[in-house]
Amino acid sequence: MNESSPSIAPTGPAPAVVAGMNLRPAARAAGPSHLEGTPIGQTIGTVTVVDPVFSCRDVNVHYGAKHAIKNVSLDVGKRQVLAMIGPSGCGKSTFLRCLNRMNDTIAGARVTGQILLDGQDIHDPQRDVVQLRARVGMVFQKPNPFPKSIYDNVAFGPRLHGLVRSRSDLDELVCTSLQRAGLWDEVKDRLTQSGTGLSGGQQQRLCIARTIAVKPHVILMDEPCSALDPIATARIEDLIDELKESFAIAIVTHSMQQAARVSQRTAYFHMGSLVEVGETDRIFTNPRHRLTEDYITGRFG
Ligand code: ADP
Numbered sequence: 193m194n195e196s197s198p199s200i201a202p203t204g205p206a207p208a209v210v211a212g213m214n215l216r217p218a219a220r221a222a223g224p225s226h227l228e229g230t231p232i233g234q235t236i237g238t239v240t241v242v243d244p245v246f247s248c249r250d251v252n253v254h255y256g257a258k259h260a261i262k263n264v265s266l267d268v269g270k271r272q273v274l275a276m277i278g279p280s281g282c283g284k285s286t287f288l289r290c291l292n293r294m295n296d297t298i299a300g301a302r303v304t305g306q307i308l309l310d311g312q313d314i315h316d317p318q319r320d321v322v323q324l325r326a327r328v329g330m331v332f333q334k335p336n337p338f339p340k341s342i343y344d345n346v347a348f349g350p351r352l353h354g355l356v357r358s359r360s361d362l363d364e365l366v367c368t369s370l371q372r373a374g375l376w377d378e379v380k381d382r383l384t385q386s387g388t389g390l391s392g393g394q395q396q397r398l399c400i401a402r403t404i405a406v407k408p409h410v411i412l413m414d415e416p417c418s419a420l421d422p423i424a425t426a427r428i429e430d431l432i433d434e435l436k437e438s439f440a441i442a443i444v445t446h447s448m449q450q451a452a453r454v455s456q457r458t459a460y461f462h463m464g465s466l467v468e469v470g471e472t473d474r475i476f477t478n479p480r481h482r483l484t485e486d487y488i489t490g491r492f493g
Contacts, residue, residue, distance in 0.1 A: 232462060233262060236480045237470040241269035241457075244308075245410050245440040246291055251305035253286050253295060260286045262464040264305075268410065273432060273441040275455035275472065277448060279492060282461040284444040288412050291442065292328035293321055310409065326353055329403035333415040335395035337387030337402070342379050345387040345398055346370060349406035365405055372438075373401035374431050393424025400431065404439075411435065413443040417450065429454050448488055452476050460484045 240247070246268035253261035261283045268274050268291070276284040286295065293314060295301040307314045314324055326349065337345050346366045349355075356362045366383075370376040375397040379390070387398050396416060403411055413432070417425040432441060432454045445451050451458050452472060459469040460483070468475065468484045479485040486492055 232465045232467060232483070235265065235466045236468040236484075239265045239267060239466070239469055241267045241272075243270045244268060245270050245310060246442075247306075247308040247311075248290070249306045251287070251290055251303065251307060253283070253290060253304075254302045255298070256300045260464050261290070264461075264464075264466045266459055266466055266469060268440050268442050269457065270440050271436055271438075272457060273436050273443060273455040275451035275458045276442065276444045276461060277446075277451050277458060277487070278461035278467075279487065280446070283464040284461050285414050287461070288414055288442060288444050291410070291412055292325050292330055294325075294330065296321065323353075326406040327408050328410045328412060329406065329408035330412045330414070331396070331399050331403055331416045334419050335392060335399050337390070337395050337398050339386065339388055341384045342370075342387050342390070342398060343383040346401050346405045349402060353406055355406065369401040369405040370398075372404055372435070373397045374427060374434075375401055391424070393420050393427060396420060396424070396428060397431065400428075400435075404435075408439060410440045410442065413441065415444055415446060418446065425450075448476070460487060462487075 244267040458472045458475040468481045
């Protein structure tokens with residue numbers, strides 16, 4: 193990724209760069225950030241990637257009169273995790289929902305701009321939205337297994353999309369999906385029991401297995417660990433790290449530590465605008481916009 197794009201505003205005295213995350217304002221160089229005056233609405237950093245799964249350009253979302261996403265352009269890259277961070281209400285989830293047209297299901301929501309998935313416009317009238325949502329899977333904040341058996345939770349998508357021809361193929365797909373989600377050993381002897389009887393962390397991994405089973409290109413995650421304890425969170429984070437070898441992942445998180453741990457690229461949103469995007473290490477050690485710096489140092493949010 194080219195971090196020195198001409199779209200990046202002029203350089204100046206850099207804030208203190210400290211190895212790893214630097215969340216303490218006191219540890220930073222004193223004085224105003226060199227980009228303090230950069231207006232909101234002009235993204236700092238390189239919004240494109242060399243190998244995009246998604247290319248989003250000038251995306252706007254309105255909920256009635258509320259302008260929730262303002263001219264956001266951003267790529268999602270293959271085999272990497274993009275973290276979306278920012279204060280509550282800044283539009284992270286709204287932007288995520290644009291990527292599999294989940295905003296279509298919200299009355300009064302209006303999405304404009306161009307969103308290409310593997311070069312194809314997701315708003316093309318010919319586009320089958322059910323197929324789109326299979327290619328762009330989603331994992332929600334609260335685990336939401338179907339009130340069905342563990343097996344049927346995972347088998348549901350492949351059956352719906354006709355991905356397997358025989359029962360043995362389906363068995364294998366259920367098994368490999370549960371293995372990839374790190375759940376197989378815990379559930380292999382109780383596949384007929386209800387998915388809703390699992391612990392919260394197991395339910396979330398079941399939802400990830402269900403998503404993987406339909407062979408998506410991209411997995412969207414909307415605060416997938418916010419209902420989980422630290423141990424279950426760590427398991428999901430390890431899983432995200434493994435899954436990125438096979439899938440593009442875009443994750444909304446309110447935890448900067450989580451963004452720093454799991455992502456390679458971070459996008460900082462503020463009041464519906466994409467303020468800054470860049471390699472995660474750089475965003476957390478050397479943010480270029482004052483708003484990004486204020487957020488990651490805990491001045492607001
Ligand atoms: P975040 O994920 O960053 O917390 P959201 O995307 O949920 O932010 O919300 C962005 C803005 O859009 C907020 O002002 C929120 O109140 C508004 N919003 C979100 N969902 C809806 C909705 N279904 N109807 C109306 N306004 C909404």
